Amino acid sequence: MSVKHIQNTPLLFEWHQHDCYELILTLGANGKRFLADDVHAFESIDLALILPTEPHTWDNAEQQAPVGDVVVVLWPKSLFSVDISEFEAIQAWLSGLDQGCVFSKDTALKVKEYMLDMNTANALKRLTLLSEVLFILMQANVMKSAAVNASARNVARMTPILDLLKSRIACLPSLPELAGEVNLSVATLKRLFKSSLGTSYSQYCLTLKLKRAKHLLATTALPIGVIAYRCGFNSSAYFNQCYKKHEGMTPNAFRKQFAWRKRIVRR
Numbered sequence: 001m002s003v004k005h006i007q008n009t010p011l012l013f014e015w016h017q018h019d020c021y022e023l024i025l026t027l028g029a030n031g032k033r034f035l036a037d038d039v040h041a042f043e044s045i046d047l048a049l050i051l052p053t054e055p056h057t058w059d060n061a062e063q064q065a066p067v068g069d070v071v072v073v074l075w076p077k078s079l080f081s082v083d084i085s086e087f088e089a090i091q092a093w094l095s096g097l098d099q100g101c102v103f104s105k106d107t108a109l110k111v112k113e114y115m116l117d118m119n120t121a122n123a124l125k126r127l128t129l130l131s132e133v134l135f136i137l138m139q140a141n142v143m144k145s146a147a148v149n150a151s152a153r154n155v156a157r158m159t160p161i162l163d164l165l166k167s168r169i170a171c172l173p174s175l176p177e178l179a180g181e182v183n184l185s186v187a188t189l190k191r192l193f194k195s196s197l198g199t200s201y202s203q204y205c206l207t208l209k210l211k212r213a214k215h216l217l218a219t220t221a222l223p224i225g226v227i228a229y230r231c232g233f234n235s236s237a238y239f240n241q242c243y244k245k246h247e248g249m250t251p252n253a254f255r256k257q258f259a260w261r262k263r264i265v266r267r
Helices: 085-096 105-118 123-139 152-166 175-181 186-197 201-219 224-230 236-247 251-256
Strands: 002-010 021-027 031-035 038-042 045-050 056-060 066-075 101-103
Touching: 002 105, 021 056, 021 105, 031 045, 031 201, 038 201, 045 105, 066 105, 085 123, 105 123, 152 175, 152 186, 152 201, 175 186, 175 201, 186 201, 201 224, 201 236, 201 251, 224 236, 224 251, 236 251
Parallel strands: none
Antiparallel strands: 002 066, 021 045, 021 066, 031 038, 031 056, 045 101
């Protein structure tokens, strides 16, 4: 387990990932947060839990301006895999997550002092503080990108379907094609999307493609046309039209927000 407390320095690090869990508390900054394919704004207090191998970065709105405090806590995947009931509960919760979590401002304020105290604590105290923080987070209302009001059975049915779609963004199947692949009727599949995700199949597909496009625009130097193709848009013109309609700016304008970064890699 390691703790890093960064004070009064720019919030500047490359798109990266770790083979461990990471909890990041950011104070005194605002900008955009990137977790895997999700891009969202963050404000003066931000708390995010990042899963192993989940790529991420933060962009401060004032670019290289100093940020008040950033506390980064990293711990191995096996840290809580011990025969202690309290730790077993934490490990079960962490293992059950399928994506990183962003917590509310109220929750961030609840754990703020615990996390600030970790920097000067000894190893045993750090573990105790981290356990306290994770117990609070377990009870918190996690802010999700889409509201889900689904039964456990529906979630179980949707998981392989969504995994299939994420793996085929460049050429998503039509609703009838997908229904045939997963052995469901078109009507049943439509109901599942509405009840589990609160959206239609077509809207979910568009959101999925735009999220992937945001990720590629912000983290690669790929041409706009290549990104459009990789995200399943028939042409650059149609991609530009959809992106501007739903995001309020063109893909190129979105990308220019990140031009100040020292390095953008080609993939």
